[in-house]
Amino acid sequence: MSNYYEVLGVSRDAGAEEIKKAYRKKARQLHPDVAGPGHEEEFKEVSTAYEVLSDPDKRQVYDLGGEDALRGGGFGGGFAGADFGDLGGIFQSFFGGAAGGRGPASRARRGQDALVAVEVELADVAFGATRTVPVDTYVTCTTCGGSCCAPGTDPVTCSQCNGQGSIQRMTRTLLGQVMTSSPCPGCQGYGTVIVTPCKDCSGEGRTHRRQELEVSIPAGVSTGTRIRMSGRGEAGPAGGPNGDLYLEIHEKPHDFLEREGDDLYTELRVPMTAAALGATFPLQTLDGERQVTVRPGSQPNDEVVLDGLGVGRLRRKGRGDLHVSIVVETPTRLDDRQRQLLKELAALRGEDDVAPAKDEGVMGKLKERFSGR
Ligand SMILES: [Zn+2]
Ligand SMILES: [Zn+2]
Incomplete structure (x- = not known):
């Protein structure tokens, strides 16, 4: 949209009377009888400029922040005819009105979403x-x-407006006498009762x-x-x-499957021995039970990916994957024989010279670390 002062052809320090005169002149030039049809947009522009510049508050906002401030601010932007007061009536009389046009309005309206x-x-x-x-x-x-x-x-046809839906009357405006039309009070503009x-x-x-x-x-x-x-x-x-x-x-959140995009994530808890030796475990998926193979020597948080067992892709073919994170469980309650076997295993692997797990506190552990063990 152009600069409102330029639209009306006045200087930035123009007074109220000068602005009014400029508007009156421009509006008359754009009347269909003078300019021919097809000048609605120009007329709207001129009217919007006048509406803003003739109101001291709006003009001040406009001068400070330009037209963006006005359009964002909720006034000045929406030239609807109806909520434009005097100018809306003029617009209607010039161009047949933005709201309703000619003839009675229909009662039927689109339902709400x-x-x-x-x-x-x-x-x-x-x-x-x-x-x-x-x-x-x-x-x-x-x-x-x-x-x-x-x-x-x-x-039945409304007797007040003879089914026209609107009442015409002459109104005095700053452009002189103009014919304005308003909805018929007898039928609310529908033309029928x-x-x-x-x-x-x-x-x-x-x-x-x-x-x-x-x-x-x-x-x-x-x-x-x-x-x-x-x-x-x-x-x-x-x-x-x-x-x-x-x-x-x-x-809704799922009990054991977490979603990230099209992929799903879950955990599989396996005993330490199975992680070391390798094994196959059943796993519940959205597609029923599937077998997950844990390979020998699996480490904590190793991931097994089951292709195509994730979420279907939106408006595309295929599905995401199911990522299974391996959680290695260290046995907690060892009986004497199990402890003995693990000790033997440790000895066989040369892991038995590790300092015993006494409660040495943090300092002791740090010392152990820095001694270059
Ligand atoms: Zn009904
Ligand atoms: Zn009526």
Whole structure:
């Protein structure tokens, strides 16, 4: 958007009267009778500039921070016609109005979008799932089918506006007398009046109801993912189209599987002897029991990767992997024979000259370390 002072063709220190005159001149030049059709945007720009510069508070904000400050600040930006006071009326009389245009308004409006949280298990996001979700929503009234009228009746033409939906009147503005139109108070702009509203929906054309919706959850979604279901939101008033339904995924934590992206992580606890000798262990996965081979000489935190046993990739083929971290368990309660065997093993491996594990405290351990053992 251009500089507001340039738009009106005034200097930065122009006074209120000068700004008003400049606006009046520009606006007249842009009138369809003078300039021909197709100058709505220019007129909006000129009007926005005038709206800001004619208001001392807005003008000060604009002078300090420029137009960005104004647009971010919530005023000046939205030229909607209706909330523009005097200028909105002029705009309407010039260009037919931004809101509603000509003719009566329709009662039917689009329903609201709805957001529903869905709790899902890890298996659901890994494989994808179909779930039934209760949704409190609006549905089209079955009695009147959205017409809002009691069965057998129809809306009647409004006598105040003869079905036009709007009332025209002359208004004095700073541009002189202009014809402005406003919604008819007799029919709220609809052009018709519902004499006997449907009892079941109180003339709204829709009723509030809990619905069980079957929804499909694609593999690979995660907490915070929103799935849009087009046209599954609230039914609109008076037979208007449905809004959209958004499912927001909340993933429940799993007992022993942790997820990171498409990969899963878990631990496998194996005895010290199995880590040394190698062995095969059963492991519970999302795909049922699988065998994990621990190779001889496995160290703590060694990882075994089971390909393709992770979470399904969102909108892509394939699955992540399952990473199994080996936790080596040192035996804690040794009986005499076991202790003897371990001692023999230590002797065989030349590991028996290690200083006995007396409680030497931290200093003793440090000394041991620095003695170059
Ligand atoms: Zn109804
Ligand atoms: Zn009316």
